[in-house]
Amino acid sequence: MCHGSVGLVARALEAAGIATVSVGVRAFLHRFVELQVPRAVITPHPMGRTIGSVDDRVTQRRVVDAGLSLLEGASAPGTFVDLATGQ
Amino acid sequence: MSEPDDHDDVTAEPISFEAFRRSFYYGDHADMQFKYLARMSDEDAADVIAEVLQTVGEVVDTGDVDRLRQVVTDAQIRGYEPDEPAAPTVEDAPFTPLSTPLVDAxxxxxxxxxxxxxxxxxxxxxxxxxxxxxxxxxxxxxxxxxxxxxxxxxxxxxxxxxxxxxxxxxxxxxxxxxxxxxxxxxxxxxxxxxxxxxxxxxxxxxxxxxxxxxxxxxxxxxxxxxxxxxxxxxxx
Incomplete structure (x- = not known):
């Protein structure tokens, strides 16, 4: 549900001329794909800890860095980065 | 050590496994981390519960919480495998390139x-x-x-x-x-x-x-x- 909501908001923002990157967890990757989210970082975390576990500042920072890099680097819609596989 | 035998308690309402796994979805055992058990088959849900409990037992000894986190995450991935695309569906992919360097945006x-x-x-x-x-x-x-x-x-x-x-x-x-x-x-x-x-x-x-x-x-x-x-x- 939340991944669907984020996908819908990302689409509205992009349509309004605002670039987006969406971060989500692997269990709901399919929803980002279905909604053709423009840029997405997929984290290998359990739901509800999208950015990282409680107080895991190193992992959290890594995810934020990955999101910003994707925001800069993506040149076409549907650019996804899976942090579990590095692909 | 003797324990009361619950099987002799004729006043207890029996609960089916199906009712149990469904109760994680906003029911008596509402749990947002495991609510997907409600949409699994009995067999798959039983496998998840058994694996989580077995891993809990291991982690009590090893302290390897990462192992438990992985088991829980993998179970969620199986639990949320889509049956069919959810509504709404879309046909286009709006995209706005980042117009300025990030440090200026x-x-x-x-x-x-x-x-x-x-x-x-x-x-x-x-x-x-x-x-x-x-x-x-x-x-x-x-x-x-x-x-x-x-x-x-x-x-x-x-x-x-x-x-x-x-x-x-x-x-x-x-x-x-x-x-x-x-x-x-x-x-x-x-x-x-x-x-x-x-x-x-x-x-x-x-x-x-x-x-x-x-x-x-x-x-x-x-x-x-x-x-x-x-x-x-x-x-x-």
Missing amino acids: RLALLSAGGVFVQGDDPMGPDGPTQDQALDLIQEFLRGKATLSEIPADTSVDALTARHPGYDARTAQRDPQTVFPLGHLRALADEGRVRLADTHYAFTGATSQRRLEKQTAPAWAEHMAAREVDAVFLVAT
Whole structure:
């Protein structure tokens, strides 16, 4: 549900001329794909800890860095980065 | 050591395994981390429960919480395998390239994790607790999402969260699990990004049709008017 909501908001923002990157967890990757989210970082975390576990500042920072890099680097819609596989 | 034999207790209501696994979905055993057991087959749900319990037993000895986290995550991935695409579906892919270097772009954070500043509850001063929110799931799913505004200089410790779709007690313990404002502020201090004055959160369990047709376009217009160039979105 939340991944669907984020996908819908990302689409509205992009349509309004605002670039987006969406971060989500692997269990709901399919929803980002279905909604053709423009840029997405997929984290290998359990739901509800999208950015990282409680107080895991190193992992959290890594995810934020990955999101910003994707925001800069993506040149076409549907650019996804899976942090579990590095692909 | 003797124990009472529950099998002789004829007053106890028997519970089927199907009823048990379904009770994790807003039932007697409501648990946002395992609610997907309700949509699994009996056999698959039994496998998940057995594997989680077995791993708990191991982790008590080894302390290897990462192993338990992996088991839980893998089970969620199996539990949420889609049957068919959810509504609404789309046919295009809007895309806006980042128009300026990140360090010059005005970046806003927007989380679907139900985060808000303590004392500024989007549902009012008597808004529901996390536990109470679970009972309101249908109201949330029919309702209109509210956008919480969170000033860029807000201390992470001043934030809390409530959400009827995931276990927001995690975000109450550490808001940066779903709202990494402190990390973005550090990156701004390092000269990597430029942050907008205001950041945002809403509760992602909401009417999808209304979000698509009304709410999300209105939010986009609001942010465009504030000259937001880029948004970092977090799903939960």
